Amino acid sequence: MEKFYRVKPEVRILGFDDGPFKRSDKDVLVVGVVYRGGSFLDGVVSTKVNVDGLDATRKLVTLVKKTRFKDVRVIMLDGLAFGGFNMVDMEALHEKTQLPVIAVTRDMPDFAKISKALDHLPNKKKRWRCIEKAGEPVAVATKPGRRIYMQYSGLRQEDAAAIVRLSATHSLLPEPIRVAHLVAQGIVLGESKGKA
């Protein structure tokens, strides 16, 4: 459990999002951007994970462990799943990287719908466990009266909320997530379409 005595405005955040994909694709691009708080970009990493696969956690752990961006203090995820339902085990990601992890979503996840979708995939139990372990999403107001949702692992709720708020400089979403989204879209589609 990381305790931030004071969350610095330039805390290095590595934010991940996946690109667009078709169900028939084998894998999907995952982009990570290193941001100084919500202010500017320090670097970019990327990998691929299988669509509806089970390798997302392992791929992120490998990427984070070998990165030259040693000053990263927090990992952020755009939701818990990449490439469809390739779920990230936040607790394992935290334990294996020794970095706190925050997953953010614009809206409250519809767990009944997710559970139904998982019925069509192998290893439902394993995937569902990632959702359960991530805990109940918590609302965070990143602009007056406008909330997004977060799940967190390896840090205190108040610190996670502080990091989400300080990095949401240009939209409701933290800048590392907004930018990772635009980069992944722009590379895969040739042009980014809109907000994360």
Next chain:
Amino acid sequence: MEKFYRVKPEVRILGFDDGPFKRSDKDVLVVGVVYRGGSFLDGVVSTKVNVDGLDATRKLVTLVKKTRFKDVRVIMLDGLAFGGFNMVDMEALHEKTQLPVIAVTRDMPDFAKISKALDHLPNKKKRWRCIEKAGEPVAVATKPGRRIYMQYSGLRQEDAAAIVRLSATHSLLPEPIRVAHLVAQGIVLGESKGKA
């Protein structure tokens, strides 16, 4: 010739850089980022051009003409060549997009060396013409006592210099060029290595 009555701090700049490549590769990733001046990222576009090919100008014209980022006011390039010696004809890029174009380089280009390298490629005359037409590089101090070089087409030198200076917020290079470089590297290599 675009005349900026006042260069706005949030002028939308579309900055391009290419990714790393091997001479044996057929083509190379070219990334464009839309920035509001030197402050933050609005969008990402991408295309591919042939290594040592002749399609860079045409590919950029197509991309700029079809982009949904209609508020772009200036195109920036990391040098005049993408994918080795696939030269951009700045004048044609300006005329066909009706946007001013600025090419920046960290150091003064070594034209004797470039000329020699072009001897080994077909269409030397056509490639060299792009360099001639771009004009003599002009020094611009983006930090006190630290200069970079620019060539420009379709705007006044003082406006080009103002745009370069206002967008160089986090390094000697304009932010759109620095970030396009990091994105292209991060996608192609899996991790960005350093400055543009």
